[in-house]
Amino acid sequence: MILATWNVNSLNVRLPHVIEWLKTNQADVLSIQETKLADEKFPRAAFLELGYTVEFSGEKTYNGVAIVSKKPIENVSRGLAQQGVPQQCRLIEGSVDGVHIMNVYIPNGQEVGSQKYHYKLSWLDHLLEHIHTFASDRPICLLGDFNIAPHDDDVYDPIETRGTIMVSEIERASLDRFRQWGLSDAFRELNKEPGQFSWWDYRMSAFRRNLGYRIDHIWVTDPVKGSLKRAWIDKGPRKLERPSDHTPVIIEF
């Protein structure tokens, strides 16, 4: 199975890129973040025409997640039931071919110490609670835009970015709890070299200068880890005209 994740930063703008990418890469499952589309505006037909099925959870202007799949998506659910605050569309999950796919758009957090940063940490707490309702010996993939670079090797400059958003020790420690539960970073299982990024800021010519972060991830339980064949980042879409600031991360197992 080829499984990919891509924060498209507006599916409205990026639909041609996504369709082209699916045609070329023939992924079995693609999970998308930041569709920024209310459900009634979702371009379902474009995916059906390609032979894919799609499930989505979106809202106007912000957030929005979707799972695109060649095979049927079963037991679909949306959001975190436990949250007391108004729901943002940041989680959609479903099973494909016996593999449970959890597509997340973890809050960005804006700045360490800010209100949004605390929202990010508490959202991660709720996600962890939710994960704990599953058995870790099941084939599960937690994937999406985590908005956290797990290690210093995952940022362009660990000194300059030390302690800042997506890099802070508290965020990394929060993510470590998902490892302790039984998830592994599939990309890092197969690729050890530093400087492999999935996101570059639009500003300051960050892509040209390779000032990136590896914040888009596919984390898997042992049954998936055991059959991993490949894991890679496709920088191609980031080089296109009017690109998303993120580029796809893919595994094959």
Add this chain to the structure above:
DNA sequence: ATGGTAGACAATCTA
């Protein structure tokens, strides 16, 4: 401390 750019949406907010 700020700014740089992009997207949604029409003055700012989010990233």
